[in-house]
Amino acid sequence: MSAAPVPSNVPTSAGSIDRLPVSLPQLAEKKRLGEPIVMVTAYDYPSAQVAEKAGVDVVLVGDSGAMTVLGYPSTVPVSVEEMLMLASAARRGLRTPLLVADLPFGSFETSNEQAIMTASRFIKEAGVDAVKIEANGVAVERARALVGAGIPVMGHVGLTPQTATALGGYRAQGRTAERALDVARDALALEEAGCFSIVFEAIPAPVAAILMEQMEVPIIGIGAGSSTDGQVLVFHDLLGIREGVGARFVKRYADIQDEMVAGVRAYADDVRHQRYPAPDHTYSIDPGELERFRSQLG
Numbered sequence: 001m002s003a004a005p006v007p008s009n010v011p012t013s014a015g016s017i018d019r020l021p022v023s024l025p026q027l028a029e030k031k032r033l034g035e036p037i038v039m040v041t042a043y044d045y046p047s048a049q050v051a052e053k054a055g056v057d058v059v060l061v062g063d064s065g066a067m068t069v070l071g072y073p074s075t076v077p078v079s080v081e082e083m084l085m086l087a088s089a090a091r092r093g094l095r096t097p098l099l100v101a102d103l104p105f106g107s108f109e110t111s112n113e114q115a116i117m118t119a120s121r122f123i124k125e126a127g128v129d130a131v132k133i134e135a136n137g138v139a140v141e142r143a144r145a146l147v148g149a150g151i152p153v154m155g156h157v158g159l160t161p162q163t164a165t166a167l168g169g170y171r172a173q174g175r176t177a178e179r180a181l182d183v184a185r186d187a188l189a190l191e192e193a194g195c196f197s198i199v200f201e202a203i204p205a206p207v208a209a210i211l212m213e214q215m216e217v218p219i220i221g222i223g224a225g226s227s228t229d230g231q232v233l234v235f236h237d238l239l240g241i242r243e244g245v246g247a248r249f250v251k252r253y254a255d256i257q258d259e260m261v262a263g264v265r266a267y268a269d270d271v272r273h274q275r276y277p278a279p280d281h282t283y284s285i286d287p288g289e290l291e292r293f294r295s296q297l298g
């Protein structure tokens with residue numbers, strides 16, 4: 001008996017029944033045991049495969065992909081359709097890590113219904129395990145609604161790039177007592193709303209450390225010091241695939257852009273000097289067939 005055809009909108013590796021992703025309880029257990037949680041972004045099939053092979057715990061299809069792979073000047077313009085394409089591609093390259101996708105700006109703020117409809121698309125069409133939303137005036141209510149609908153939600157506080165204009169640009173947050181209290185309120189409210197984990201982005205390390213005393217869910221930091229339960233970095237930043245965003249939290253572990261430029265330059269050089277293609281790179285044809293072809297062509 002042959003299997004029924006898979007509808008084109010069903011992610012084939014995504015929902016695969018033999019997949020055993022990192023679970024939410026496993027992340028909570030890592031926090032309890034003090035084992036750091038490793039998260040990295042990925043935006044396509046090869047970057048997801050790299051994250052998988054490197055053995056990370058969580059992969060984030062960040063809306064930073066708006067900037068790193070789509071070339072937008074900020075994360076704000078990226079659409080749900082674009083994010084779904086990135087997330088679907090990442091999904092096909094992953095088995096084990098938990099896959100989380102950012103809900104893009106404008107895709108969840110209007111109503112709880114809009115948030116659930118958007119998040120459901122990420123889960124059903126792209127096969128993600130959870131969604132992430134940035135703190136804003138409505139995020140707590142949306143997080144509660146999403147969790148109530150059975151959708152795992154990661155929160156994001158501190159520097160929230162989707163509302164960076166209101167925050168004064170891509171600037172560290174929580175640098176006065178009042179502003180640190182704002183970050184604390186966001187984090188505690190998102191936790192109370194049912195988020196299984198929260199990202200702390202660009203806040204002073206001592207502020208994060210004090211907040212950590214109160215947080216019960218796993219906290220993933222980026223520019224929040226070493227007290228958090230895990231760390232996240234953008235794939236293209238840590239590998240040097242693009243020029244950095246200039247954030248002090250970026251540590252570069254490779255210079256892949258240099259290697260990629262060198263590779264393409266060597267290829268261009270080979271073509272221009274007729275070193276490529278070599279005979280090994282070409283296809284043969286039976287000499288008789290070739291002679292018939294030549295004579296019939298006229």
Ligand SMILES: Nc1nc(=O)c2c([nH]1)NC[C@@H]1CN(c3ccc(C(=O)N[C@@H](CCC(=O)O)C(=O)O)cc3)CN21
Nearest residue numbers: 064067068075161170171172234237245246247248249
């Ligand atoms: N490639 C990339 N990596 C990221 O980490 C990232 C994105 N894109 N896009 C969305 C946001 C934007 N992010 C950023 C971008 C810049 C700074 C930055 O320049 N920070 C400076 C100024 C700090 C301040 O003035 O307080 C720094 O020194 O860290 C921080 C976070 C983090 N996210």
Ligand SMILES: CC(C)C(=O)C(=O)O
Nearest residue numbers: 041062063064199232
């Ligand atoms: C930096 C992480 C937390 C993020 O939100 C993204 O990559 O979009």
Ligand SMILES: [Mg+2]
Nearest residue numbers: 062063064102
């Ligand atoms: Mg993001």
